[in-house]
Amino acid sequence: MASGTTDVINILKLEKACKSKKMDVKIAVADIRSSAILEKRSYYDAARYAWKNKEDKIKKVKFVLAKINGIIVDVFEAEKWLKASYKNFGLLYRKKDEGRFGFIGYRADKAICDLVIGKKLPKKYRKQNQRYIYSEG
Secondary structure, three states, rough: OHHHHHHHHHHHHHHHHHHHHHOEEEEEEEEEEHHHOOOOOOOHHHHHHOOOHHHHHOOOOOEEEEHHHHHHEEEEEEEEEEEOOHHHHHHOHHHHHHOOOOEEEEEEHHHHHHHOOOEEEEEEEEOOOOEEOOOOO
């Protein structure tokens, strides 16, 4: 089986697991930018903050796949989404982030991480010049 096919199957398994638990969730993809790496921010901090989206849509996101150059490097489970503010996110907050969101969460279970970390992101989830992409889930 081709590697790309395996990658797609693994992402679909994650989506199917969400649906089987009757979870109305979406999977989001966070592109870890080189500036975050240069600032020595963790994948968690780089992935969780300053999401520009509608509140009702962002609050359905349960899993966030962190990627670098199309490869998934980590997976987080969003427990709670909050409005961007200094009170909620401390030093991550910048005035220009008003109206955005961030999540409080944790690294996903080992079984989920093993399923997708190190895998190439399927084309379905890739778009040029778009930092965050949501699944159909």
